[in-house]
Amino acid sequence: MSDTVLAVVGLGYVGLPLAARACEAGLAVVGFDVAPQVVEGLNAGRSHVGDIPDATVAAMRANGFAAVDDAAALAGCDTVVICVPTGLDAAGLPDLSALRAAGHTVGRHLGAGTLVVLESTSHPGTTDTLLREILEKESGLRAGEDFHLAYSPERIDPGNTQFGLRNTPKIVSGYTPLCLKHATAFYHRLVDRLVLSAGTREAEMAKLLENTHRYVNIALVNEVARYCERAGIDVWDVLHCAGTKPFGYTAFQPGPGVGGHCVPVDPRYLDTHATEQGFTFELLAAARRVISAMPTRVVERAAVVLRREGRELAGSRVLLLGVSYKPDVADVRESPAFPVAALLRSAGAEVAYHDPLVVEFTADGVPVRRETELSAALGRADLAILLQDHSCYPARQLAQAPCALLDTRGKTAGARVTLL
Ligand SMILES: NC(=O)c1ccc[n+]([C@@H]2O[C@H](COP(=O)([O-])OP(=O)(O)OC[C@H]3O[C@@H](n4cnc5c(N)ncnc54)[C@H](O)[C@@H]3O)[C@@H](O)[C@H]2O)c1
Missing domain, CATH: 3.40.50.720 (NAD(P)-binding Rossmann-like Domain)
Structure with missing residues (x-):
């Protein structure tokens, strides 16, 4: 058992299961969150995340886990993983304010040799440009030289009892090959199978593709449902029949819309970024019209x-x-x-x-x-x-x-x- 000290920044649906798994794997874990009710609740043994029972928080506490709202606790940690929200603002555009704030906080307490990993979903370039620049400016250290920087998208699926953090393959990427080596060594302790990507932008894009794939296909079956109603065809029978094909078809179901923090949000990150590059995602605009x-x-x-x-x-x-x-x-x-x-x-x-x-x-x-x-x-x-x-x-x-x-x-x- 090593005494690797991990700081998890943002203790929500993603950060808390990560902290729990790291405690289970024998790491010394501290959790930093800006929400006082989250910090107080966890320190009192109460979980606010459905998949993490109070008993797990009690076991974490017994293993030395503490939640803090004082960022000074980040100083001296070997690894810092950022799991803060990346939602949309009032105009429906990507809101990176929590990610920027977390970057400033981590940067101010960053020591040489630390591994910083971003797990929050965001557009390609977030890790190697936006986050790197904030960390370097705040710390006066250089990524890839003085500290290690990595991106590893979370694939948590709340409510899924079959696949959790440990048995879901995890994409890991590094700003440099040495950063990747450090990130791989860290995640090997928590996850059964790692998938190493070519770079942080490929890993960021892979995450956006996963959820955009879901979004577009949900739009497709909803449009098929509308067409079937017009044409007098029983869409549920169509879906049942098509769903029996054992290859080349992935089943999606129609419904009242798409919710959650990821599937309706991540395509926005993708097409906002694409627009900035002068690229138009035709399918995304059409899918959004159907779903909305x-x-x-x-x-x-x-x-x-x-x-x-x-x-x-x-x-x-x-x-x-x-x-x-x-x-x-x-x-x-x-x-x-x-x-x-x-x-x-x-x-x-x-x-x-x-x-x-x-x-x-x-x-x-x-x-x-x-x-x-x-x-x-x-x-x-x-x-x-x-x-x-x-x-x-x-x-x-x-x-x-x-x-x-x-x-x-x-x-x-x-x-x-x-x-x-
Ligand atoms: N929820 C999911 O199923 C899921 C799955 C895959 C990926 N993700 C991604 O993971 C990221 C986190 O999502 P989540 O669902 O865990 O969010 P969440 O809202 O459940 O939790 C985020 C936590 O971060 C805290 N926080 C906000 N700003 C902070 C800051 N500056 N410093 C420290 N803590 C801060 C909040 O108080 C909150 O407790 C997002 O990018 C999301 O897209 C989520």
């Missing part, structure tokens, strides 16, 4: 279902089932449930939601009423819309609901069920 129209399509379909029931959207009680962005997780970031709720409200519907994982849900600044008991909630609604396929929604119970059901996930069948 999905909440409107859900509401249009809701109106059709209600009309069949002799009702209008205005004045109807509509129950949203599942408002988080993916099944069985509590994260609502960029969830399509927000625009769906707002559009339903502006059409005059009385909106409520049911989601055992989400205790508060606010659309356009106005809280949406929460239902906590599924059967009673279904009994009170004129229409339920299955937005998220949580495992607490048995297809049978939904199919027999006393209200009409619009199923955006293709999960149920029944006389009063309409699929998206």
Whole structure:
């Protein structure tokens, strides 16, 4: 067991699992975060990340882990891994303010020989230009000479019980071959299989490609679903049939939109960067048009279902089932449930939601009423819309609901069920 000291900067969905795995692997770990509630919670043994139970935090604490809000703790660490958010600003453009702030903080406490790794998703060139320049300016040290600089994109998949940090192949890249060597030695201790990329820009682009691939294909199946409706074809049967091909086809499902911190966000990083290079991604613009129209399509379909029931959207009680962005997780970031709720409200519907994982849900600044008991909630609604396929929604119970059901996930069948 070595006494390598690791500092994880940003203790969220990515940073906390990394800190947990490093503790498990025998490293001495300190976590730095700017959010006092995160620091206090972890030091009190409370996890704020769904995949990390309190018991894991307790085990980390027993292994010496501490969360801090004082950056002085970064001084003297062998390795610093930056896992801060890289989201979008109010104009929908890449927001690198947390990454810049973390760079300044790390740079001010950087010592010679330290390995600094960026895990946050960003556009190609972020590591070898933006972050490197901040670190060098703050520290007076040179990357590749006085300290080591690397990029290794996180591939964490919240809620995934099969693949975690340890058994998901991890891309590792270095600013120089020596930087790569140090980064590889570090990650070998945490991850079973490493994939070495040619450089930091290739690793940054690989991450953007993974999520853009998903985004574009989700747009494709949503467009296919719209076409099939127009042409009188059962899209869910089409998807089932196509999905049986054992090679050359990857199955994606239509739905109310795309949520989360990555899939709707990362293509923005790619096309903003491409535009700066004078390059236009035709597919991305088309995919964005299709995906951003999905909440409107859900509401249009809701109106059709209600009309069949002799009702209008205005004045109807509509129950949203599942408002988080993916099944069985509590994260609502960029969830399509927000625009769906707002559009339903502006059409005059009385909106409520049911989601055992989400205790508060606010659309356009106005809280949406929460239902906590599924059967009673279904009994009170004129229409339920299955937005998220949580495992607490048995297809049978939904199919027999006393209200009409619009199923955006293709999960149920029944006389009063309409699929998206
Ligand atoms: N969540 C995922 O599933 C996922 C998967 C792959 C990659 N990523 C990428 O990983 C990065 C981190 O995402 P996340 O989901 O963990 O974010 P998060 O919001 O869950 O956590 C980020 C943490 O960083 C802290 N923070 C913000 N600014 C800071 C600063 N200057 N110094 C120290 N701490 C700071 C925040 O307080 C927060 O606790 C992003 O670039 C994201 O795109 C996320």
